[in-house]
Amino acid sequence: MARKKRGVPEINAGSMADIAFLLLIFFLVTTTMDVDSGLARKLPPIPEDLPETPPQLKEKNLFIVLVNAFDQLLVEGEPMSLENLRSSAKDFLDNNGDGTCTDCRGRRDPASSDNPDKAIISLQNDRGTSYEMYVAVQNELAAAYNELREELAQRKHGKSYDELTPALQKEIRGVYPQKISEAEPKETGE
Amino acid sequence: MSKFVKKKKGDTPGISTASLPDIVFMLLFFFMVTTVMRETDMLIQVKVPEATEIQKLERKSLVSYIYVGKPKDKYQATFGSEPRIQLNDAFASVSEIQSFIAAERDARSEEEVPLMTTSIKADVDVKMGIITDIKQELRKAQAFKINYSTRKGSVLD
Numbered sequence: 001m002a003r004k005k006r007g008v009p010e011i012n013a014g015s016m017a018d019i020a021f022l023l024l025i026f027f028l029v030t031t032t033m034d035v036d037s038g039l040a041r042k043l044p045p046i047p048e049d050l051p052e053t054p055p056q057l058k059e060k061n062l063f064i065v066l067v068n069a070f071d072q073l074l075v076e077g078e079p080m081s082l083e084n085l086r087s088s089a090k091d092f093l094d095n096n097g098d099g100t101c102t103d104c105r106g107r108r109d110p111a112s113s114d115n116p117d118k119a120i121i122s123l124q125n126d127r128g129t130s131y132e133m134y135v136a137v138q139n140e141l142a143a144a145y146n147e148l149r150e151e152l153a154q155r156k157h158g159k160s161y162d163e164l165t166p167a168l169q170k171e172i173r174g175v176y177p178q179k180i181s182e183a184e185p186k187e188t189g190e
Numbered sequence: 191m192s193k194f195v196k197k198k199k200g201d202t203p204g205i206s207t208a209s210l211p212d213i214v215f216m217l218l219f220f221f222m223v224t225t226v227m228r229e230t231d232m233l234i235q236v237k238v239p240e241a242t243e244i245q246k247l248e249r250k251s252l253v254s255y256i257y258v259g260k261p262k263d264k265y266q267a268t269f270g271s272e273p274r275i276q277l278n279d280a281f282a283s284v285s286e287i288q289s290f291i292a293a294e295r296d297a298r299s300e301e302e303v304p305l306m307t308t309s310i311k312a313d314v315d316v317k318m319g320i321i322t323d324i325k326q327e328l329r330k331a332q333a334f335k336i337n338y339s340t341r342k343g344s345v346l347d
């Protein structure tokens with residue numbers, strides 16, 4: 001009796017979909033789609049030894065922002081609400097008192113900052129300030145820089161800052177370098 | 191033989207499910223690649239503040255997290271309700287941050303160390319005192335790149 005030639009038996013792939021579904025559901029459940037985002041900052045190194053004379057900064061080149069324990073703002077000696085912080089920071093940075101910044105459109109008020117390169121924002125908070133307020137202030141100050149850069153990108157290149165090439169972005173960052181200085185924490189004053 | 195034989199009426203053709211596994215596998219691979227397993231057990235409640243000028247955190251493998259917030263209800267009996275710091279899976283004190291950063295650095299290769307970022311995930315109700323202490327410790331540990339973790343949203347409400 002001649003045997004029929006047997007082929008290799010095929011594996012039934014019908015349950016493949018079930019297995020795949022099982023795995024899929026597992027990953028669907030365990031996945032967390034949170035994109036971590038936040039405000040990136042760079043901390044200054046701890047000074048090795050304090051210089052004899054602190055660097056001389058003209059008072060007009062400093063934009064002093066104080067936040068107290070009750071989350072109230074004192075900007076350049078005047079109480080201010082958070083809504084106005086962004087625009088007054090922009091006015092300060094874009095002022096261009098000595099006229100060296102050819103790209104600036106500021107009012108050239110002699111009592112405000114010389115140019116964006118010299119303009120420094122100084123931020124000081126209390127230990128009792130809430131983290132929410134601190135982040136809000138940091139955010140508004142960063143927004144002031146970003147808006148100035150965006151406006152300059154639109155004026156010079158007619159494009160949004162994000163659409164520019166990295167070299168052009170660097171050039172614009174060079175016009176408005178982000179200079180936010182945070183005061184050394186005080187030991188007392190709880 | 192006529193070419194125009196009327197087809198039999200009635201039986202709707204069944205949809206072939208042969209490509210179903212392919213579709214499912216495609217989805218599966220997508221989720222496998224994008225998934226991030228939560229490696230830490232949260233002992234504290236964190237609701238991060240909102241901000242608009244946010245940047246995405248690149249290279250998640252190079253990010254170390256410091257959580258700050260109130261302990262969760264079930265831990266409040268032992269740890270109180272004052273904001274605490276959590277590193278990895280345990281409550282920690284401010285003084286442990288330096289050794290935590292050192293351990294995080296040891297886990298990476300040497301050329302990656304300068305790219306490492308520390309993400310501070312702090313609750314909105316935390317006071318700045320504890321954050322300032324953390325920042326001072328990070329400066330001492332020479333971990334200068336930090337990121338205040340926030341959600342997208344308006345700060346002016």
